[in-house]
Amino acid sequence: MENKFLPPRSIGNLAESIAMTYETTVTPLKQILEDEEIPYAEDDYGNAFDGMTVYDNSFFIHLNTSRGNHIDTPRGRFTMAHELAHCIIENHRKGIISGKLKPHPSKTNQSFHYRLEREADFFASCLLMPEFRFLKECLGKPFNFDLTKHISDTFQVSLTAAALRFALIGTHPIIVIYSKGFGIEWYFPSNDFPFKSLLDGKDSIPINTLMSDFFKDGKRYDEIVEIEAQDWFKIYRPQDNGRAFYEKCIYGPDGVISIIWEE
Ligand SMILES: [Zn+2]
Known part of the structure; x- marks a missing residue:
């Protein structure tokens, strides 16, 4: 199954009401930290985590x-917002x-199983x-x-964050799938994705996919590739056999994201 848990809308409303008090399209995180009086530090902590909040009479990130x-990179911005x-x-x-x-080490994109982490990711996205x-x-x-690139540039977020937001509230059905190489970590289709x-399921990566090519042979595709519905999905109607879709992979340090859509 896909990940069904959607955080309460009130969390999104809270995040958006904060963002909309600032005029800039790129949410000014430094300004928000200043206004909330939360100090932060950037440091090299090895590979342990992306971000962490601690409390000792006051918050520190x-x-x-x-x-x-x-604070200014797409990845860091999402981590900070989380x-x-x-x-x-x-x-x-x-x-x-x-x-x-x-206090828990948060890792981007890897926290889908934990309710509070999902809530924090949803807040960040909004x-x-x-x-x-x-x-x-x-x-x-x-x-x-x-x-997706336009959204990522406009809001200074990663392509993954842009694609996931698009799957939730965008204007065209897409699905976003994430794997670290062993099965599927999570996938998120738009409500109206067919x-x-x-x-x-989540047990293995279907073999006729770009994602599988990467984990099998290290092959990367820079281009968008046309695929067929049955390459990735269970199909139940004969007319869906051969139904054309597009797939684009994003290769990151923690795995591969596939974005799939129909024209
Ligand atoms: Zn967290």
Whole structure:
């Protein structure tokens, strides 16, 4: 199954109401940290985590530069927005202050199983890409990989963050799939994406896919490749056999993301 848990809308509203008090399209995280009076530090902590929030009478956020997290990089911005969630969402904040929510090393894209981490990721996504501003960038444009790039440039977020936000509120059905090489970590289809079940579930990466080529032979595709529905998905109707889709892979330090869409 795909990951069903969607954090409460109220968390998104909270994040967006903060973002919309600032005029810039690129959410000014430094300014927010200043306004919330939360100091932070960038440092090299090895490969242990992307970001971490600690509390000792006041909040303090660590960004791990050795994994590419700076306040101005797309990866670091998402990490920072995630950590800000822990300082701002009421039950996270209370949990950290009371010690019930332990300081935890957050890793981008790898936290889908944990409810609070999902909430913090959702907060981050809404803080960096408020729906109103996001849709303004998408309306009237057909989905293709260039639009993902446009969103990523416009909001200074990673391609993955842009694609996931598009799957949730975008104007065209897509699916985003993530693997670290052993099976599928998670996948997220738009509500109106025509296929909801992967060919082998989450157990393995289907062999006729770009993603599989990478983990098998290290082969990378810079280009968008045309694929057929049955390469990735369980199909139940004969007319879906051969139905054309496009796939684009994004190769990152922690695995591969596939974005798939139909024209
Ligand atoms: Zn976290």
